[in-house]
Amino acid sequence: MDLGSRVGTLMDGLTADLVRLTAIPSVAFPGFPAEPVRQAHDVLVDLPRGAGVERVERLDLPDTAPVIVAEVPPPTPDAPTVLLYGHYDVQPPGDESLWLSPPFEPTPVEGGLRARGIADDKSNLIVHLGVPRAYGGRPPTGLRIVLEGQEEYGSAFDDYPPTGPARFACDAMVIADVGNLRPGSPTLTTGLRxxxxxxxxxxxxxxxxxxxxxxxxxxxxxxxxxxxxxxxxxxxxxxxxxxxxxEEWSGTTYTEEEFRTLAGARDGMPLIGSGSLGERLWSxxxxxxxxxxxxxxxxxxxxxxxxxxxxxxxxxxxxxxxxxxxxxxxxxxxxxxxxxxxxxxxxxxxxPGFEPATGGPACRAALTALREGWGAEPAFVAGGGSILLVNGLAEAVPGAEILLFGAQDSLCNLHAPNERVLFSELRSAVIAEAAFLREYAAAHRGGSTA
Structure with a gap:
């Protein structure tokens, strides 16, 4: 059975896990109850074990939610190790009167589900957990799965990795707190302002x-x-x-019509500034x-x-x-x-912002994997937001290639009312991440399996 077919058989279970996780209001901001954050943590301790990950640890730091670190050893001494990162806390729902359904009741929409945190970042957690399932608990690389519980508000974990680098030792990382420029268009994020x-x-x-x-x-x-x-x-x-x-922006960007729609710009309202949208947004x-x-x-x-x-x-x-x-x-x-x-x-x-190196074996493997996952040529974009932990991980493991892609898309309404994720993006992201492990392991052996 090919990788796409294997992932297809997993989708019902992955979707059920996503619904279960998203129904938990794990908001880690002051003034919100701490119990739902702990509940989400406990669910995510169990789910990796169900995916064949035997070693799951809890990392406690001052004044922050617990961090989950799960590991799968490399299948052979010369196989690489890949770190997968995501976070299980979510933004507050905001004005609930603007939601079409209760924010913590996962609700069907055309082609997907709507709920607070379902795109940012719980869909990407499910992607990470779907990958070992796709390999029956025996992926072709070692894995370190790092799931944080206070990314949206900020925490001591942002600065922790350089103080304990052995915990994060790897050859490459997939930071899944981003997504595609548009649905169906595989996207690698190559910069964060x-x-x-x-x-x-x-x-x-x-x-x-x-x-x-x-x-x-x-x-x-x-x-x-x-x-x-x-x-x-x-x-x-x-x-x-x-x-x-x-600087000039040389990657892909939105059309003006797409951006106006995403920004909610009123008819006849001009956009501000000069130069390309990519230059104004990212570079x-x-x-x-x-x-x-x-x-x-x-x-x-x-x-x-x-x-x-x-x-x-x-x-x-x-x-x-x-x-x-x-x-x-x-x-x-x-x-x-x-x-x-x-x-x-x-x-x-x-x-700080962040600009990962491109052109290495992990980046080449990721581009091949993204093509396989979405059946389209990958685009390169940057992000206007910041992910502070990325800099901490880069400092802790300076030799590791860092890749940013995931199951979100620019229309998913992250941090806004009526956040949603598409099943097609979720499935494609699982295929792409699983294919990346295969391609990256093959690159270490000296050849591609594509």
Whole structure:
């Protein structure tokens, strides 16, 4: 029986496991109960054993959900070992009135299922568990399966791998917290932008003052802040902060129509910036005002505003140093004096991007496997989001090739209402990951089985 047929016979069981896992509201954010996260952990301790994985361990770190590390030894001394990563926690459901069905009741949709966390990242956990099943518990490579329980909120595990590298020793990694550019189009993610935040604030008066009696010469804090924020972009909407790295994008990207649909842009609303969408999304910077403190319109008094602040988020090129990138963002408002008014800038969190090497034996094996899984030529994209753990794993195992692909797709509504996964993507991802192990093992023996 070929690999595709074998995976086909597993789909009913894999789907049932996905439904069982997704029905657990494993939100690891403060304010949510911890018991569902532990329940998801316990399910994922049992499922690898049912797939023929005999060694399953629990890694406990301070202030974070347990990490599951399961292992299958290499079948021969010269066989490579592959690490498979995913996370079992999910985003909060948000405004449940926007969901077409309860977020933690997996519900059929055309070609798939809808539920919170079903794409990000529980479908990819099922992919990892489907692979040893496809090989009857005896894959052609060694396996280390690492399943984390607090990725969405952030945890101590992000920085842990370099402190215990032996636990993660491998020849290649598949990070399955990503997916395809569009359904049916196999996609290898070759870059993740870094992220940084700062807070800009201005205080000009001791307290509000009547806008009729004082408006005009009285220094308006909100007006000064808005004038400063307006300098972040040029007339085209491109980032005007000096120094962030920007390069042409040579991979695949969305069409403008696809992107407008994904973004929910209203009819007639222009997109911001110049250059290709790939350049604006992945290989160039983006500065977003993600929050602003000022009097609300509904409760505004006729008064000069004495205090205002804004939080800025910078996404930057995968290879730019995060501290340097944040420093550039800090320097820009610090150098301004809108109406002669000084601004106070406070740096926040910053995290690196990531750009894996391509062209090695694992990457070549993955491209062959993706073709087999989806029956189409793979595309190369980058990601605008960050996966901080990837950098920790890369530091822990610097010689390992890192591959990013999975069962999600750009239409799956991750982090949004009505998140869904397609059965076709799930099946293709299991085939591709299983085929990758076969191809990579063959490459180590000196030849391909394709």
């Amino acid at each position: 870094g992220a940084s935040e700062i807070v800009v604030e201005v205080r000009t008066l001791d307290e509000p003052r009547h806008s009729g009696e004082f408006g005009g010469p009285a220094p308006d804090a909100l007006l000064a802040l808005l004038k400063a924020l307006a300098t972040l972009h040029d007339v085209h909407g491109d980032v005007a902060v000096e120094g962030p790295r920007r 160039g910077p983006a500065v977003t005002v993600v929050g602003i403190d000022a009097p609300s319109v509904d409760h505004a008094a006729s008064a000069v505003v004495p205090y205002a602040r804004a939080k800025l988020n910078l996404r930057f090129h995968p290879e730019q140093d995060p501290r340097q990138a944040q420093g550039l963002l800090v320097t820009h408002p610090e150098s301004l004096r809108p109406f002669g008014i000084p601004l106070t800038v406070t740096p926040g969190d910053t995290g």
